[in-house]
Every structure is written in structure tokens, then in C-alpha cells.
Amino acid sequence: MTGRSLEAHHDGSELYVRTGTPTLGDSVPVRVRVPSGSAARAVHLRTVRDGEPEVIEARLDGQDEHERWYVAEVEVHNPVTPYRFLLDEPTGYRWLNGTGLHARDVPDAADFRLTVHPPAPAWAQDAVVYQVFPDRFARSGAQQSVPDWAQPADWDDEPLAAGPGVGQQLFGGDLPGIEQRLGHLERLGVDVLYLTPFFPGRSNHRYDASTFDHVDPLLGGDDALVSLSRALHARGMRLMGDLTTNHTGADHEWFRRAREDRSSEEAGFYLWTEDGYVGWLGHASLPKLDHGSTALGPRLVDGPDSVIGRWLREPYGLDGWRIDVANMTGRYRDQDLTHDVARRIRRTVTQARRDALLVSEHFHDASQDLTGDGWHANMNYNGFTRPVWGWTAPVGTEQPLLGLPVRRARRGGASTAATMREFAAVLPWSVTAAQWNLLGSHDTARIRTLVDGRDMLEVAVGLLLTYPGTPMVFAGDEVGATGTTGEHARVTMPWDRPRDWDEATFALYRELIALRRGSVALRRGGLRWWLAEDDVLAYVRETPEERVLVVAARAPWSGAALPPVLARGGMPEALRGSEPVRGADGTVHVPGAGPALTVWRLP
Structure with a gap:
């Protein structure tokens, strides 16, 4: 990005690379666009x-008068x-790569990368995912016995934020x-x-499984999952x-069989030391599996x-699995079997359901684990969540940053866009297009707590529903839930x-989800950055059928005239936010309102 103009551009979307998964030996034409004023x-x-x-x-x-297109074949x-x-x-x-x-x-x-590995199933790009932590979503009224580990809570009680009991509160x-x-x-x-x-x-989170053979009776048992699955599919x-796949519970x-008989087959399932067994991150309650x-x-x-x-x-x-602690699965000291495990899981998933989805959990740079033949995609904390948290952070925030012993930093638009581009650029486009983007999860503070006011919430949710990838909403965000830590x-x-x-927050989420559903460009289009200034981020999502401009402003800004290549063909259609303004010289201007989310369909 240079100033307010558009540079040469390529990404892996349909405008630039033909759809479909190539095979070894294929010759694939790839296209690049260069502004007409380029030197x-x-x-090459x-x-x-x-x-x-x-x-x-x-x-x-x-x-044409605005740009030149070039094509070459990649074997x-x-x-x-x-x-x-x-x-x-x-x-x-000059070189053009995924970062510009x-x-x-x-x-x-x-x-950029072409890969012979099939992408995530097509439905993933059109989906909006809703995460539910089962203990906290809804009670059916069925009679439940309270297990010995649990501390019963009333439905309206406030969850503990930290310390003893956070894993035992049972709602x-x-x-x-x-x-x-x-x-x-x-x-x-x-x-x-x-x-x-x-x-x-x-525990209430159930990441310490005592068996993988049955659904927890506290949740209704196996029959309840069958019923829920059928109701959803209907x-x-x-x-x-x-x-x-990284660990089980100690129970x-x-x-239990491994500890009772160290010569048993199950004993070989776990990692052991001279003093006992390996607990995940030192947690004795979570013995680590040996792949x-x-x-x-x-x-x-x-x-x-x-x-x-x-x-x-x-x-x-x-319809698929999200794999917890995928980044540590199969990794311990000199053992690194993560890619092998991911490929084997992918093979099992694909054989069981050709259209099943496989998503990993990875809180930092997952690029070495997302080459395309294992996990379809990742929970995109570093490529989306963290940069959006930084750009939408209140001035002078003292809120802690997840995973680091520092407070959140308020970042400008240039560094935010650079971060998002860098994490996307080190992945095949087929992975970027399926990443699970999120503003928070059961492991983080709530977005309503992290931003200052409903206007900034609108901007953050707008980015979630318009950026490439699959949006994920944590249950409760859509009605304004708050919380300072993952547990809280x-x-x-x-x-x-x-x-x-x-109700206003629910209406906002509903509106923006509908906006995404009504636009093929917002679901499946490429990404061409236009503006990345302190208080504004703007990009174009485009397919051969549609171009959509997204302008997210965290504060009032100067506004900008659309480059001719974006303004050609007539006036844009306002899908959300400010109407386009035509200047005396005929140029189309984006107003400088903020905080605000503006979405235009370009002619």
C-alpha cells in the first residue's frame, strides 16, 4: 500500500487463479493486475x-485505461x-508477494502457493460458526445428579474469573x-x-476427558447428541x-489402566518420565499422549x-472436528509428530465424510502446521483476533494481553494491516479462505469488554463479518455478554x-451476518487492501461477479476519493453506512465518519 492508490495485486482467489485443486504436472495460469500508471x-x-x-x-x-493484466503458467x-x-x-x-x-x-x-492438497469443504467459506460452551448455554430442566467434583451454581451467578473453583463451577x-x-x-x-x-x-470445560466412548450423562448422554445432530441437520x-488429541484427563x-499395569497396551499411549508421567504444561490432571x-x-x-x-x-x-491444543499434539522434546498426526486425522475425516471440516487450535504462528495436507484451517488468533484487538483498543487501555505479561497496545492501521497481511501471506490461499476468524472465544475476554462503546463494537464485528475466512461467534457475544478473562x-x-x-447488539450481529450471506464477494472473494491509516482500514473483496468495498473507521478521519479503478462504471451502492458522495470534479468520495462501518457494492 502506498498512500491512497492501489498497487499491483495478486491473491489466490478466483479472479487470479482458476478454481479447483491442481494435480502434479498441471500447468495453472495465474494472473496479476498492474495499475496503468505503473513503470x-x-x-515475470x-x-x-x-x-x-x-x-x-x-x-x-x-x-484498459486503469490497469493491465498479465498471465503466466505455473507448473x-x-x-x-x-x-x-x-x-x-x-x-x-520490485517483487510482488503475499505481503505486497x-x-x-x-x-x-x-x-504465493499452489497446492495439490484439497481445501476445506466448500460450505466452510459460506458458513458462520457459533461456539457453545455446553454448561453455560441452556438448561433443559432434566434432573441431574451433581458429581463429587462440582460446585453447583445458580444460572444467574457470575462465573469466577480466576483461581480455585473456576473449573468446578457447574451451571x-x-x-x-x-x-x-x-x-x-x-x-x-x-x-x-x-x-x-x-x-x-x-471439570466444567471437559477438556480432561475420562472416556471418548460416550457423551457426558450430565449433558444428556449419547441420545441427546443424536437428537441435537438430527435437529440441526433438519x-x-x-x-x-x-x-x-494432545492429552486426556487423569481419570x-x-x-487408569496404564497406571494399574505399566505393561499394558494403554501404558504405551502416554509419555512417562523417571518420576512419573508427563502432564500437559505441567498439569498433573492432563497426562500427555504419546503419538x-x-x-x-x-x-x-x-x-x-x-x-x-x-x-x-x-x-x-x-460434520467435523476442532482439535484442541493442535500445536502441541505429538510434540515433546525430541519428538515432533504433529504433521504426521494431522495428516492421519485428515485421512480419517475425509474417509468418513468427504465434506467434513478439520480445524486446529493454535494461538501463535501456525504457518508451519498449515501446509494444506493436515488441518484445513486454524482458529485465527494471530492473523485476525490480536490485530483487531490492538486496533480497536481504547486509548490508554490497561487491559492485559492474552498470553503475555503486558497490557494491550493500541495499534495504528498500518501496523494492523501489515500484521494481518503477513500472517495470511505465509499460508496457501485455500487455507486463508477457511481460517476461523474470531473476536473472542471461551479462552479470552469478551469483545464487549475489550472495546469502548457500541460504535467500536460495530466496527469490530464489521471486520469479523467482511474479512476473508469463516467468522466464529462465541455464544453470548451477540446479546452483549461481557467478561474479563476466559473463565469469567x-x-x-x-x-x-x-x-x-x-437487543441492539443482537440486531447488529444479525444485520451483518445477513450482509455477508447476501454477498458472494464477502464470502468467497479475494482481498485487495486500499487504505491502512491510523484510524481507517479499507479493503476490496471481489469475485468475477461482484466487488465490495469495506471501510472500517475507529475515529473520524479525512475521508478519501476512490481511485478511478474502483469508481469506474457509476456510483457505488451503499449496502451499509454512509452514502457515496460525488465531488465537483466527478470523483466519488468515502466520507470520513467514525467510528463507523461503511460497505459499498462497487459498480
Whole structure:
């Protein structure tokens, strides 16, 4: 991005790369657009074949008064084939890669990529995911016995924010309660229900499973999951599960058998030390699994009868898995089997359901784990959540930053866009297009607590529903739930607390979800950044059929005239926010209102 003009551009979307997954040996035409005022005398394509760079000249494929298009063929000689563009200019040369134009040499990490690995199922790009923490969503009224580990809580109690008892507060939500409230999900406009673990454990979060064979009776048992799954599918909705492949609970039947008999098959499922066993991050309650065990694979991840496979089959019919602590699965000291485990899980998922989705949890740079043959996508904390948190942070905020011993920093638009571009650029476009973008989850503070006022909430939610990837909403955000930590944010849904139910916030989420659903460009289009200034972020989402301009402003700004290439063809249509203004010179202007979210369909 240079000033308020548009630079040469390429991404992996349909305008630039033909749809479909290539096979080895295919020749794939890739296109790049260059502004008509560019000094480029020629455009070349650089690929890497078996580790050795090759450069070929791109040919002119079309031009008009605003821009020139070039095309060149990439031979898919390797399973993941990187490429970037070289612009030959009178004053030197510039490289175009996923992070933009550079008048210097750049490493290969941010090159564009063609991959032979199939992308996430097509429905993922059109989806809006709704995350539910089962204990806190809805009670069915069924009689429940209180387990010995639990501290019963009333539905209207405030969750503990930290310290002893955060994992033991039991509010009594269950799967039949969720099924009774599916009308709320339909009204909101979401179509994928993602449940945090439904296996029994000795905590309210259930990431400490005691078995993978049954649904927790506290949630209604196996029959309740079958009923919920069928009710969702009857409404045209989908169901995602949550599984820990990194560890089990210390009360898990496998681990009990392992401790009773160290010569048992199950003993080989876990990592041991001279003093005992390895607990995940030192937690004795969460013994870490050893994926070097040949016997563990068929039980947990390999084949239709594994844990991964059986819950995808009827009568449960899950539509995919989110894998907890995916970044640490199979990793311990000199053992690194993460990619092998991911590929095996992917194979099992695909064999069970060709259209099933596989999403990883990874809080930092996941690029080395997202090459396309394992996880379809990741929970996009670093490529979306953190930069949006920083850009929408109140002035002088003292709020702590998740995972670091510092407060949140208020960032400007340039650094925010640079961060988002850098994390997207190191992934194949097919992965970027399926990333789960989120403003918060059961592990973070609530977005309503993190931003200052409803106007800034509107801007943040606007980015969530217009940025490439799959939006994920944590249950309660849509009615204004608050919370300072992950545990404190696990509030119950205020079905009978009108004071805690913000109808205006619900209307905002519903409106923006509908806006996304009504635009193929917002669901499936590429991403072309236009503005990244202190108080404004603006980008174009585009397909061959539609162009949509998104302008997010966190404060009043100077406004800007649309570049001719965006303004050609007539006046934009305001889908949301300010109407376009035509100046005396005929240029179309974006007003400088803020905080505000403006969305225009360009002619």
C-alpha cells in the first residue's frame, strides 16, 4: 500500500487463479493486475522447482485505461509450488508477494502457493460458526445428579474469573437445552454449531476427558447428541465437535489402566518420565499422549472405528472436528509428530465424510502446521483476533494481553494491516479462505469488554463479518455478554435476564451476518487492501461477479476519493453506512465518519 492508490495485486482467489485443486504436472495460469500508471516494462513469474528458482516472462492478457493484466503458467511440479512476480522497472525491480510490493529482495516465506492438497469443504467459506460452551448455554430442566467434583451454581451467578473453583463451577447447561434454543441460532443467521467437548470429565470445560466412548450423562448422554445432530441437520445446519488429541484427563479409562499395569497396551499411549508421567504444561490432571505409540493410532485417530472416525458416522453425524491444543499434539522434546498426526486425522475425516471440516487450535504462528495436507484451517488468533484487538483498543487501555505479561497496545492501521497481511501471506490461499476468524472465544475476554462503546463494537464485528475466512461467534457475544478473562467470559445465556440481553447488539450481529450471506464477494472473494491509516482500514473483496468495498473507521478521519479503478462504471451502492458522495470534479468520495462501518457494492 502506498498512500491512497492501489498497487499491483495478486491473491489466490478466483479472479487470479482458476478454481479447483491442481494435480502434479498441471500447468495453472495465474494472473496479476498492474495499475496503468505503473513503470513496469515487463512482468515475470518466479517459481521454485525442486528447490531451484526459475523465472519466465508473463504475457499481457488485457488492459484498459486503469490497469493491465498479465498471465503466466505455473507448473505444479511439487505438492506445494511457491511463486511470486517480478516487475521490471527503469529504476530497478520490485517483487510482488503475499505481503505486497517490495523494492528489495525478499525471502520465500511469503510467496504465493499452489497446492495439490484439497481445501476445506466448500460450505466452510459460506458458513458462520457459533461456539457453545455446553454448561453455560441452556438448561433443559432434566434432573441431574451433581458429581463429587462440582460446585453447583445458580444460572444467574457470575462465573469466577480466576483461581480455585473456576473449573468446578457447574451451571447445568445440557444438550437438550441447546436443542430447545436452536430457533435463536436460526434467527441470528448462523449455520454451524461448534460445541466445546461433550465427553465426561472432572471439570466444567471437559477438556480432561475420562472416556471418548460416550457423551457426558450430565449433558444428556449419547441420545441427546443424536437428537441435537438430527435437529440441526433438519434445519440445514451443521455440527462440529471438539477433541483433545494432545492429552486426556487423569481419570480417563486409558490412563487408569496404564497406571494399574505399566505393561499394558494403554501404558504405551502416554509419555512417562523417571518420576512419573508427563502432564500437559505441567498439569498433573492432563497426562500427555504419546503419538509414537503404534497402538494409540487405531484407537484415537486412524480409521473409521477410531475416536475421530466413529463420531463422524451416524447416528451422531458430526460434520467435523476442532482439535484442541493442535500445536502441541505429538510434540515433546525430541519428538515432533504433529504433521504426521494431522495428516492421519485428515485421512480419517475425509474417509468418513468427504465434506467434513478439520480445524486446529493454535494461538501463535501456525504457518508451519498449515501446509494444506493436515488441518484445513486454524482458529485465527494471530492473523485476525490480536490485530483487531490492538486496533480497536481504547486509548490508554490497561487491559492485559492474552498470553503475555503486558497490557494491550493500541495499534495504528498500518501496523494492523501489515500484521494481518503477513500472517495470511505465509499460508496457501485455500487455507486463508477457511481460517476461523474470531473476536473472542471461551479462552479470552469478551469483545464487549475489550472495546469502548457500541460504535467500536460495530466496527469490530464489521471486520469479523467482511474479512476473508469463516467468522466464529462465541455464544453470548451477540446479546452483549461481557467478561474479563476466559473463565469469567463463560457466562450463561441470559434467557430470562432482560437487563443482560442487548437487543441492539443482537440486531447488529444479525444485520451483518445477513450482509455477508447476501454477498458472494464477502464470502468467497479475494482481498485487495486500499487504505491502512491510523484510524481507517479499507479493503476490496471481489469475485468475477461482484466487488465490495469495506471501510472500517475507529475515529473520524479525512475521508478519501476512490481511485478511478474502483469508481469506474457509476456510483457505488451503499449496502451499509454512509452514502457515496460525488465531488465537483466527478470523483466519488468515502466520507470520513467514525467510528463507523461503511460497505459499498462497487459498480
